[in-house]
Amino acid sequence: MVFQPLPFELKLDYLRLSRTEHVGSIGFFYLLKRFGSPKEALKKLPAIITRKDTRIPSIEEISREILLHEKKGFQLISYFQPEYPSALRELRDPPPFLSTYGDLNLLQEKGVGMVGSRSASQASEVFVHKLVLGLKAEGYPIISGLARGIDTWVHQACLENNVPTIAVVAGGLGNVYPLENKQLYETIGQKGLVLSEDPLGSVPQASLFPKRNRIISGLSWAVAVIEAGVKSGALLTAKYGAEQGRTVFAAPGHPLDLRCKGSNQLLKEGALFLESAQDIIQERFQQRPAPNTLFSAHEDGDEYEIDEPSSDLCPQADLFQQLQQALSFIPTSIPEIALHLKASELQVRNALVEMELNGQVIRYPGDCVMAPAQEFA
DSSP states (O other): OOOOOOOHHHHHHHHHHHHSTTTHHHHHHHHHHHHSSHHHHHHHHHHHOOOTTOOOOOHHHHHHHHHHHHHHTOEEEETTSTTSOHHHHTSSSOOSEEEEEEOGGGGGSOEEEEEEOTTOOHHHHHHHHHHHHHHGGGOOOEEEOOOTTHHHHHHHHHHHTTOOEEEEOSSSTTOOSSGGGHHHHHHHHHHSEEEESSOTTOOOOGGGHHHHHHHHHHTEEEEEEESOOTTOHHHHHHHHHHHTTOEEEEOOOOTTOGGGHHHHHHHHTTOEEOSSHHHHHHHTTOOOOOOOSSOOOOOOSOTTOOOSOOGGGSOOHHHHHHHHHHOOSSOEEHHHHHHHHTOOHHHHHHHHHHHHHTTSOEEETTTEEEOOGGGGO
């Protein structure tokens, strides 16, 4: 696919579709593929989504969002524009739009994601600074999430040592979380890059952080986890990274330190041992498969090239009923569901998108789905 600058009206339609409630990134590309254009998808959407709380934003609303980006000095880039990072086009669920503040050139090369505990030890702060300094000569950006603890130290170390850094945030640009990192946010915007897939004005909330994590790993060729408890969001970033075919590293920690229990578990499951920057540098050109004991990878390929509308994407009516019966409150992988139903995986995926649009299924990390809780009330 050749990517060219988008005419304003087309960008408007793409953004309206992507900002429609409950559509999401997978739904966005499914609808484009099925109907051939965002304008046609918007026209047919009310017939597909039956849930009453779905709202399609008006042209005026979306025009204001685009103009607000310009007013604040942000840039809004679409999947279909040449500035969009090729690394994210590899994902199964790339964000349709990115709001950015800073240097877009940093998106042209995969970097190293560096994440960890919000309540990390001082020893880890020293370790982070050594890692960043050791990677300086490599020239690629170091990516983190602007959270307290490891993330903050990563960005600070990058700025202090003139290493390019990208902060991927949850919530709209300008809504800084945590608030104590506001100055850090501004400095990264001036010397590096801050980005988000969420609309301007979106308040950071728990449901947005997992989506943020897949972008951190997606922009990276490697993900380094430094101190992570068993429920740490850093483990989710590592999980996404492995699914995306990225190399996962973990720094070992003391077995009695609960802050290291999750990262130590990653090492047991096949993550690469991280003791110094040299471990990352030496791995850069190794064609080693990502560890898959804990995580499952997916096949590469351009799934989202938009050509002609396809009737093949319309699932058979009885498939919806079969899927409703097959789903449970336990996350199940989509390929397993397709195998169980003896159905085409493509048809199953398309049916699940429509069910997700109508609130009948919940996506779960690891290419899994589950039924919503109310189904079992």
